Amino acid sequence: MQRLVFIGAGNVATHLAKAFYKKGYSIVQVFSKTKSSAKTLADEVKSSYTTNYNDLIDDGDIYIYCVTDEVLPELISQKTLSNGVHIHTAGSVKMDVFDKNRQNFGVLYPLQTFSKNKEIDFSKVPLFIEANNDFSAQKIRELASVLSKKVFSISSENRQKIHLSAVFACNFTNHLFSIAQNLLGEIPFEVLLPLIEETVEKVKTISPKQAQTGPAKRRDNNVIEKHLKALSDKENWQEIYKKLTEDIQRERS
Amino acid sequence: MQRLVFIGAGNVATHLAKAFYKKGYSIVQVFSKTKSSAKTLADEVKSSYTTNYNDLIDDGDIYIYCVTDEVLPELISQKTLSNGVHIHTAGSVKMDVFDKNRQNFGVLYPLQTFSKNKEIDFSKVPLFIEANNDFSAQKIRELASVLSKKVFSISSENRQKIHLSAVFACNFTNHLFSIAQNLLGEIPFEVLLPLIEETVEKVKTISPKQAQTGPAKRRDNNVIEKHLKALSDKENWQEIYKKLTEDIQRERS
Numbered sequence: 001m002q003r004l005v006f007i008g009a010g011n012v013a014t015h016l017a018k019a020f021y022k023k024g025y026s027i028v029q030v031f032s033k034t035k036s037s038a039k040t041l042a043d044e045v046k047s048s049y050t051t052n053y054n055d056l057i058d059d060g061d062i063y064i065y066c067v068t069d070e071v072l073p074e075l076i077s078q079k080t081l082s083n084g085v086h087i088h089t090a091g092s093v094k095m096d097v098f099d100k101n102r103q104n105f106g107v108l109y110p111l112q113t114f115s116k117n118k119e120i121d122f123s124k125v126p127l128f129i130e131a132n133n134d135f136s137a138q139k140i141r142e143l144a145s146v147l148s149k150k151v152f153s154i155s156s157e158n159r160q161k162i163h164l165s166a167v168f169a170c171n172f173t174n175h176l177f178s179i180a181q182n183l184l185g186e187i188p189f190e191v192l193l194p195l196i197e198e199t200v201e202k203v204k205t206i207s208p209k210q211a212q213t214g215p216a217k218r219r220d221n222n223v224i225e226k227h228l229k230a231l232s233d234k235e236n237w238q239e240i241y242k243k244l245t246e247d248i249q250r251e252r253s
Numbered sequence: 254m255q256r257l258v259f260i261g262a263g264n265v266a267t268h269l270a271k272a273f274y275k276k277g278y279s280i281v282q283v284f285s286k287t288k289s290s291a292k293t294l295a296d297e298v299k300s301s302y303t304t305n306y307n308d309l310i311d312d313g314d315i316y317i318y319c320v321t322d323e324v325l326p327e328l329i330s331q332k333t334l335s336n337g338v339h340i341h342t343a344g345s346v347k348m349d350v351f352d353k354n355r356q357n358f359g360v361l362y363p364l365q366t367f368s369k370n371k372e373i374d375f376s377k378v379p380l381f382i383e384a385n386n387d388f389s390a391q392k393i394r395e396l397a398s399v400l401s402k403k404v405f406s407i408s409s410e411n412r413q414k415i416h417l418s419a420v421f422a423c424n425f426t427n428h429l430f431s432i433a434q435n436l437l438g439e440i441p442f443e444v445l446l447p448l449i450e451e452t453v454e455k456v457k458t459i460s461p462k463q464a465q466t467g468p469a470k471r472r473d474n475n476v477i478e479k480h481l482k483a484l485s486d487k488e489n490w491q492e493i494y495k496k497l498t499e500d501i502q503r504e505r506s
Contacts, residue, residue, distance in 0.1 A: 011466065069468075069475035092479045111448050113466045118455055124447050150447075158440060164480050165433035169445045170452045171467030172497045173426045178461035179500075180422035184414060191405075191415065192422045193457065194377050195364050199423045200453055202371055204446065208431035213264065213366045214424030222322040226345045227417050236500050243496055244425045247432075247489050 002143070003028045005057065005084075006047075007075060008066035009037035011114040012089055014044070016064060019122050021045040023146050029057050053078060060084045062143060064108070069093050077101065085139045091163025094156040095130050106131035106140045109159055110148075113170050122147040128154045128162065179237055216248035255396070256281045258310060258337075259300075260328060261319035262290035264367040265342055267297070269317060269400075272375050274298040276399050282310050306331060313337045315396060317361070322346050330354065338392045344416025347409040348383050359384035359393045362412055363401075366423050375400040381407040381415065432490055469501035 004025050006013045009032035017027050027047040032038035035051050042049035050056065058081055065072055065088040072093055076086075080101035087108045088097065098105035107130040112120060127144040129151060131137035137153075144151040154162075177196070181189045202211040215223035224245060231238040257278050259266045262285035270280050280300040285291035288304050295302035303309065311334055318325055318341040325346055329339075333354040340361045341350065351358035360383040365373060380397040382404060384390035390406075397404040407415075430449070434442045455464040468476035477498060484491040 068471060068473045069479075070473060090476075092476050111444065113448060113451055113455065113464075115455060115459065115464055115466060118459065118464075120451070126444050126447060152444075160479070160483065161437060162440060162444060163476075164483055165436045165440075165445060166448055167467055167469075167480060167494075168429045168436065169433035170448050171465070171469060171501070172494075173429050173449070174452055174456070174461050174464055174466070175469075175497055175501050176421045176426050176429070177456050178465065180418035181461055183418045183421065187411060187415060187418075189456070189460070191364065191379050192418060194379060194403075195366060195419055195423050196426070196453055196456075198366055198373070199427055200449055202366065202368060203427070203430050203442070203449075206368065206371065207442070208427050208434055211366075211368055211371075211427055212424070212431065213368060213427070214420055216420075216424060216428075218321060220321045220323060223343075223345050223416075226322075226413070227420060230413065230417055236496070236503065240493075240496050240500065241420075241425075243489070243493050244428055247493065248424070248428050250489065 001025055002061040002139075003059075005029045005031070005060035005063045006041070006066065007031045007056070007063060009034070009041040009049075010066060011116055012110070013064070013066035014041050014116070015112075015114045015120050015122075016066065016089070016110070017041055017045045017047075019120070019147055020143075025146075028060060031056055056081070058083055062087060062139065064089065073097050085136050087140060087143075091166065092160045095132060096156075098132070104133065104136040104139070106136045107156070107159065108140055108144055109163070111162060111166060113174075123149055126150040126152060128152050128159050130154060130156060130159065179240070183237075212248060214248075216245040219249065254278055255314040255392075256312075258282045258284070258313035258316045259294070259319065260284045260309070260316060262287070262294040262302075263319060264369055265363070266317070266319035267294050267369070268367045268373050268375075269319065269342070269363070270294055270298045270300075272373070272400055273396075278399075281313060284309055309334070311336055315340060315392065317342065326350050338389050340393060340396075344419065345413045348385060349409075351385070357386065357389040357392070359389045360409070360412065361393055361397055362416070364415060364419060366427075376402060379403040379405060381405050381412050383407060383409060383412065432493070436490075465501060467501075469498040472502065 004027050006017050027045040030038050030042040030047050030049040038049040063084050063086045086102045086105040095107050109128040111126045125148050127148045129140050131140050257280050259270050280298040283291050283295040283300050283302040291302040316337050316339045339355045339358040348360050362381040364379045378401050380401045382393050384393050
């Protein structure tokens with residue numbers, strides 16, 4: 001079985017490492033600058049860990065980088081590793097970040113939102129892969145296919161498009177839920193769940209553009225004015241309300 | 254069985270009228286200024302219709318107003334009706350809009366998004382009701398309970414809070430899906446569905462604030478800059494991206 005090394009111990013690393021561990025892979029090393037994170041993850045997947053990047057082993061089969069886009073190029077350039085296949089998991093970093101000092105490399109980008117205390121069923125998660133040569137391609141597809149039935153080869157450019165879309169469809173959507181919860185005050189957030197579920201149900205059968213409803217779409221200025229007034233002491237949210245309302249109306253005209 | 258009159262023939266009127274018709278209610282009249290809408294809905298629920306508001310019958314049992322917030326007060330003041338219980342369905346209109354020329358009245362606000370070609374299962378839709386006296390309260394609760402198990406009495410003020418929250422959690426969320434679809438270009442929107450479903454799954458068990466992930470939350474400025482650059486020819490979306498990113502970061506600090 002392949003010996004995996006994880007660089008990073010955040011949400012993505014944790015979910016991936018645990019998923020591969022469950023499938024029988026050996027996680028042989030976890031690196032994180034933060035000792036508590038490195039140790040926590042290493043303990044969960046019965047791996048060793050290091051907080052010193054220079055102690056990274058050089059005989060792993062697959063190195064999986066789950067760090068921020070800022071840190072990734074620094075880490076790669078800091079140490080040349082000729083063995084193994086090197087894979088990053090970022091949505092918006094080009095594959096060629098590995099060009100200079102790795103031989104076999106690629107990308108495995110899981111299109112999912114990973115929170116610490118929420119298990120993920122990887123079998124339904126789309127995994128977008130890319131590789132620098134046939135050897136890497138085979139290794140990465142093999143690895144990805146262990147976790148998910150939805151493995152797609154895709155270019156760096158299209159991966160970046162998907163990542164940007166995902167920020168709107170997931171991260172920003174979640175933040176709108178957060179604003180909604182705050183606006184509800186004492187009223188429990190649960191009252192909104194049937195509405196939120198239907199909002200998602202709809203876009204499974206009709207396009208979001210067709211599915212659009214609400215005061216902005218109806219151009220119900222009376223409601224819009226009331227809402228802006230209700231948001232008068234929440235400047236940021238009033239701005240967000242205005243921008244999204246304008247944009248819904250712009251789309252239609 | 255109660256004889257219902259519908260004022261309005263848009264999405265809300267259509268979904269409600271059809272739901273009550275299926276439950277055995279007689280829809281006796283549909284009013285809409287737009288003849289085609291009035292006729293279409295009237296045909297579906299075997300009702301008569303009128304495009305002349307002055308022809309509204311005065312012996313209905315329950316009058317259900319499903320019109321924009323702008324039109325509602327005008328319509329009410331245009332004709333005094335002493336009989337029947339008068340109910341509006343708007344999120345942000347106070348109950349006392351009926352004060353001057355109706356005797357028994359209230360509100361039945363369904364917290365749901367209604368699109369023309371998408372059936373709704375009302376049994377799970379929260380219905381928020383309000384009434385001006387015990388008689389109206391009994392009639393409105395009776396009517397609402399026929400459709401849904403989730404009937405809640407609520408003040409006009411709290412109803413407005415829920416409506417405003419719903420605009421963020423549903424209408425604006427749907428628009429983010431629309432932006433995401435557009436950004437995907439040729440890539441099918443379906444790739445985002447598992448992510449969107451998980452985004453919703455998460456807020457069933459943890460708060461949206463806890464569930465937040467993404468470049469804004471991680472303060473991954475590298476990604477944020479790439480995304481803003483990718484949006485450089487889409488000024489509105491770039492603005493929306495900035496505002497939501499700032500707001501996610503503001504919330505955390």
